[in-house]
Amino acid sequence: MKEIKHLINGAFVGSASGRTFEDVNPANGQVIARVHEAGRAEVDAAVQAARAALKGPWGKMSVSERAEILHRVADGITARFDEFLEAECLDTGKPKSLASHIDIPRGAANFKVFADLLKNVATEAFEMATPDGSGAINYAVRRPKGVIGVISPWNLPLLLMTWKVGPALACGNTVVVKPSEETPLTTALLGEVMQAAGVPAGVYNVVHGFGPDSAGAFLTEHPDVNAITFTGETRTGEAIMRAAAKGVRPVSFELGGKNAGIVFADCDLDKAIEGSMRSVFANGGQVCLGTERLYVERPIFDEFVARLKAGAESLVIGTPDDPQANFGPLISLQHREKVLSYYQKAVDEGATVVTGGGVPEMPAELAGGAWVQPTIWTGLADGAAVVTEEIFGPCCHIRPFDREEEAVELANSLPYGLAATIWTENTSRAHRVAGQLEAGIVWVNSWFLRDLRTAFGGSKQSGIGREGGVHSLEFYTELKNICVKL
Ligand code: NDP
Numbered sequence: 001m002k003e004i005k006h007l008i009n010g011a012f013v014g015s016a017s018g019r020t021f022e023d024v025n026p027a028n029g030q031v032i033a034r035v036h037e038a039g040r041a042e043v044d045a046a047v048q049a050a051r052a053a054l055k056g057p058w059g060k061m062s063v064s065e066r067a068e069i070l071h072r073v074a075d076g077i078t079a080r081f082d083e084f085l086e087a088e089c090l091d092t093g094k095p096k097s098l099a100s101h102i103d104i105p106r107g108a109a110n111f112k113v114f115a116d117l118l119k120n121v122a123t124e125a126f127e128m129a130t131p132d133g134s135g136a137i138n139y140a141v142r143r144p145k146g147v148i149g150v151i152s153p154w155n156l157p158l159l160l161m162t163w164k165v166g167p168a169l170a171c172g173n174t175v176v177v178k179p180s181e182e183t184p185l186t187t188a189l190l191g192e193v194m195q196a197a198g199v200p201a202g203v204y205n206v207v208h209g210f211g212p213d214s215a216g217a218f219l220t221e222h223p224d225v226n227a228i229t230f231t232g233e234t235r236t237g238e239a240i241m242r243a244a245a246k247g248v249r250p251v252s253f254e255l256g257g258k259n260a261g262i263v264f265a266d267c268d269l270d271k272a273i274e275g276s277m278r279s280v281f282a283n284g285g286q287v288c289l290g291t292e293r294l295y296v297e298r299p300i301f302d303e304f305v306a307r308l309k310a311g312a313e314s315l316v317i318g319t320p321d322d323p324q325a326n327f328g329p330l331i332s333l334q335h336r337e338k339v340l341s342y343y344q345k346a347v348d349e350g351a352t353v354v355t356g357g358g359v360p361e362m363p364a365e366l367a368g369g370a371w372v373q374p375t376i377w378t379g380l381a382d383g384a385a386v387v388t389e390e391i392f393g394p395c396c397h398i399r400p401f402d403r404e405e406e407a408v409e410l411a412n413s414l415p416y417g418l419a420a421t422i423w424t425e426n427t428s429r430a431h432r433v434a435g436q437l438e439a440g441i442v443w444v445n446s447w448f449l450r451d452l453r454t455a456f457g458g459s460k461q462s463g464i465g466r467e468g469g470v471h472s473l474e475f476y477t478e479l480k481n482i483c484v485k486l
Pocket residue numbers: 151152153154155160178179180181182209210211212213215216217220231232233234236237239240253254255256257287288289390392418458462463
C-alpha cells in the first residue's frame with residue numbers, strides 16, 4: 001500500500017501523531033494509499049520552512065534563474081507524464097483521454113507560462129517636477145508577497161494547484177500547499193519533480209489533511225502565511241476569509257458557480273449541442289466552469305432537448321483505463337450522496353426527467369464506485385433548488401425563453417457569476433448579450449477555450465480577484481514605488 005507523506009523543508013515526513021487517512025479510488029471504492037494527516041505541528045514546520053527559504057538561495061536568484069528551474073519542473077512533469085496520468089486518474093476516476101489532454105499538460109504549462117511572463121514583465125516609471133526645480137524620479141519594483149498558502153480542490157487537482165503554485169514561485173514566493181484530501185497523489189508526486197529540478201528545500205511544501213479544524217484551517221490561520229489563494233466552495237471561502245481577516249492578509253478566491261448557457265434560435269445547433277455536451281457533462285460535471293442552467297429560445301427548444309438527451313445517452317460510462325469511456329465516476333460516495341439528493345429534489349420539485357436521474361448499472365467489480373447517470377431536467381420553476389444551487393454533478397435544467405432581455409435577466413438572477421456561454425450566429429447580439437452578463441468569463445460559441453494570459457475569476461459570490469497572465473502578479477507580488485529626489 002502506498003504511503004503519502006508531507007513534504008516539509010525538502011524532506012518527506014510522516015505526522016508526529018501517526019494519524020493517517022485513506023485515499024480511495026472512486027471508480028471501485030478500493031483504498032489506493034494511506035495519507036499522513038497534518039496537525040498544527042506539521043503545518044507550522046512547513047510554514048517556517050517556507051519562511052526560511054525566502055531568505056535562502058531562492059530569494060537571491062535572478063528572475064531568469066528561477067525561470068530556468070521552473071522550466072525544468074514543467075519538463076519533469078512531462079518526462080513523468082504517465083505516472084502523473086496514472087495518479088490523477090486513480091484519485092479522480094476521470095477518463096485518461098480527458099486527463100491526458102487537459103489535466104497533465106496544463107499542469108506543466110502552468111510553470112512555463114508564468115516563468116516566461118516574469119522574464120518580460122515591465123513596471124512603471126514617472127519623472128516629476130519638484131518645487132526646488134531639481135525634480136524626482138519614481139519607479140516601481142515588484143517583490144514577492146512571501147509565504148503563500150495554497151488550498152486546492154479535487155476536481156482538477158494538478159491543474160488547479162499548479163495554476164497557483166506556478167505564478168507564486170515565478171514571482172519569487174514560497175508555498176505551503178494543502179490539496180484536497182480526496183486527491184493527494186499528484187501534489188506529492190510534484191514534490192519529487194521539484195526536488196529533481198533543483199527547487200531549493202522549503203520553497204514547495206505540502207501538508208495533507210482535511211479542511212475545517214485540520215490542516216486547511218491551521219494553514220489559513222497561521223500568522224506567518226502572508227497571502228492565501230483558494231479554489232473551492234463559496235461557503236469555504238467565507239470561512240477562509242474570516243481566518244485571513246486576522247492580520248489583514250490578502251486572499252484570491254475562485255469559488256462556486258451556477259453557470260448559465262443561453263442558446264438562441266439563430267445558433268449553429270450542431271456546435272451548440274457539441275459545446276453544451278462538454279460544458280454539462282465533461283469531468284462528470286465537476287468543473288467550476290460547467291453549465292447547470294440552459295436557457296433555449298423557444299423555436300428550437302424541443303429539438304435542442306431531444307438532441308442533448310441523445311448526446312447524454314450516448315456517453316460511455318467506464319473506468320479511466322477503458323479507451324471507449326468518456327464519462328467516469330464522481331469523486332466520492334459522499335459527493336454522490338449530495339448529487340443524488342438533488343436528483344431526488346428535482347423530482348420532488350416537479351421536474352420532467354428527460355434522461356438519467358439515478359445510478360447506472362455497473363459490473364460487480366465497480367459496484368463500490370461513485371457512479372451516477374448523466375441527467376437532464378425540464379419544467380422546473382425558476383426558484384427551484386435544482387435551478388438555483390450548485391450541484392457540481394453531470395446534470396442540467398433546460399428552460400425555454402422568448403426574448404433576449406428575458407434570457408439575460410434569467411442568467412443574471414443568481415448570486416453567482418463565474419462563467420456563461422452564448423450560442424448565436426448573430427455577432428451584434430453576441431457582443432450585446434456578453435456585455436450584459438454578470439460573469440467573470442463569457443464564451444461565445446465555445447466553452448473552456450482558455451488562453452493562460454487572460455484574466456480568470458468570478459464576479460459576485462464566485463470569487464475575489466483575477467488570476468492569469470499579468471493579473472496573477474497583482475496577487476503574488478507587492479508593487480513598491482521608489483521615489484528618488486534628484
Ligand atoms: P471545498 O471548498 O470543500 O474544498 C476545497 C479545499 O478547501 C479542500 O482542500 C478542502 O479541504 C479545503 N477546506 C475546506 N474547508 C476549509 C477551511 N475551513 N479552511 C481551510 N481549508 C478548507 O471544495 P471542493 O474540494 O469540494 O471543490 C468543489 C468546489 O470547488 C465547487 O464548489 C466548485 O464550484 C469549486 N471550484 C471553483 C473553481 C473556480 O475556479 N471558481 C474551480 C474548481 C472548483 P478538504 O476538502 O480536504 O477537507
